[in-house]
Amino acid sequence: MSWLTDLTLRDLDEGQALEATCLRCLHTWLQSPTHLLLKVDHRDVYLDEVARHLACPRPGCRHVGVRLALVRNDDTSGFVGGMP
Known part of the structure; x- marks a missing residue:
């Protein structure tokens, strides 16, 4: 079990690649x-498929079979705050 078997293609946001x-x-x-959703037959396809x-x-x-990685394009800055 990995993140590829847990996520469907429909779960990804538009800001992700x-x-x-x-x-x-x-x-x-x-x-x-x-x-990719336009290419597949049904919307419940998992990322490992x-x-x-x-x-x-x-x-x-034209080899069939790839390695996938998730790229996030949103802001990844952390919370910058101090404790008194």
Whole structure:
């Protein structure tokens, strides 16, 4: 069990992106969750299924199977406050 088996594609926000890396040629690209939702047949697809069935867009490779990483584009600054 990992975070890929717990999250569905529908759970991701629009501000997040998926970084996909091809397992054969190591080509890396960013994929938006809404773009992937348009490609799949149903909305309840888990991220491990997406990683298994996503093809590399690089010409000449077209290998099926990628490694996914979640990229957050929102503000990640922590709370800056002091104790009296």
